[in-house]
Amino acid sequence: MALLEVNHITKSYGKNKVLDDVTFNIEKGKIVGLLGPNGSGKTTLIKLINDLLKEDRGTIKIDGLNKGVETKKIVSYLPDKNYLNQNMTVLELLNYFKDFYEDFRINKAKELINKLHLDLNQELKTMSKGTKEKVQLILVMSRKAKLYILDEPIGGIDPAARDYIIDTILTNFNDDASLLISTHLISDLEKVLDEVIFLKNGKVVRTGSTDNIRKETNKSINDLFREEFKC
């Protein structure tokens, strides 16, 4: 059984069809790149998986379960925006996650926060945008979840911070967990992706293992992406 099953998902905003009959599965232990240019429907799809939007048609199952409280227990989600309460201190946020997520490893999170030399009593609103994003990532990756969903974790980040983020992601998730990561910055992530899903105008235009795709096309995923989504 696949960990994430997305079946014939369709979603429109008014007359604008954002996702059109999207179908794919993610197996356990895979790192999957959800790739597509801006406006291709990546964020909408991720919101649907996280139950923040309702699909017009189709079904989404996580570990065989319909979306709900039980699936939220096993999914660790990083949105593409600052979603934490800005008035809370880092320590309050750690306790918040510990209170609500049984799989939250607070000591792991504290260790990562210490490495950044952050004060646990500092309020989020006093931090720079980049630091806030790192704190968010630490919170999300400190969960021992079955499925991690990261929406543009390296979008708009300087190259040095990008390395930190990619390293934090890769060193903090379980081998048996899966990772769905949306991005349009493929060169930084290509080497770690097991599979890719190309999304174009709300449709899945290519899916498969990165090795197979590279073999079949004789191109890197980055080159293929540039070719597929050429303006």
Added chain:
Amino acid sequence: MLKKVLKYDLKNLFKTLLPIYLITLVITILTIIFNNLSDLSNLFSTLNALVVFAYVIILMILLIGTFFLNIRDFYLDFTSERAYLVNTLPVKKSTILTSKVLTSLITAISSTVIFMISICILIIGNGEWTSFTNDLYTLFTYFTSDAWLMLILCIILIIVAYLSQISLCYLSIAIGQLKNTNKLAFSFIAYIVLYIIYEIYFALTLSSIFIISPDFVKQLDATFTPLASINLLFIILIILILIIIAIIMPITNYILNRKLNLE
């Protein structure tokens, strides 16, 4: 889970409310000081007027602000970036909703208590505490069982009316978030429409009593004392408000559960 959600909801609101409570108490004490000094010079008299003005403003912020703070918190939790965290917690929407209602009730009660403490400090500061308590004691000695019941029913009526207004605002926000743009404006329009329906509901249900029984008031006069009649009216109103809350809350829960729209 309700306990945990409630803990963070209360913590979040009291971060804003506690400074307001502190300011209220400080301004209350300043009001007493400047009131006692106002006869000494024109400067103190002017300052006294300013402090009294500030006192009135802070009391308004205390009572009305608490209500709006709760509404704002609910709005942010279901439409802003914060919604991405709140709505991905492994918690039922009904639990979040219950916590919001309880938080609004607790904060309303705490603000009312601060309001009353402030009034008491003012009375003590003006040296009228003994006469005030004596007057209150005298008043209560005249209270019959019907009057005590009326006082209790009046408090219950205020609480349920407050809850119904909060619930109405929460439903308006739940409807407003269905729109992809202008969620706040749409919530406001939804509130106006819902409020009209709310008023029609009371007008229709109360007038239906007189349609069913045209001699209702006469029968009340013949059967009950005036206070007992008012109590009966209060009980009817409380039941009507509870019915509307029982209708509003499941609809709000349904929308947030099945139609959440974080576009």
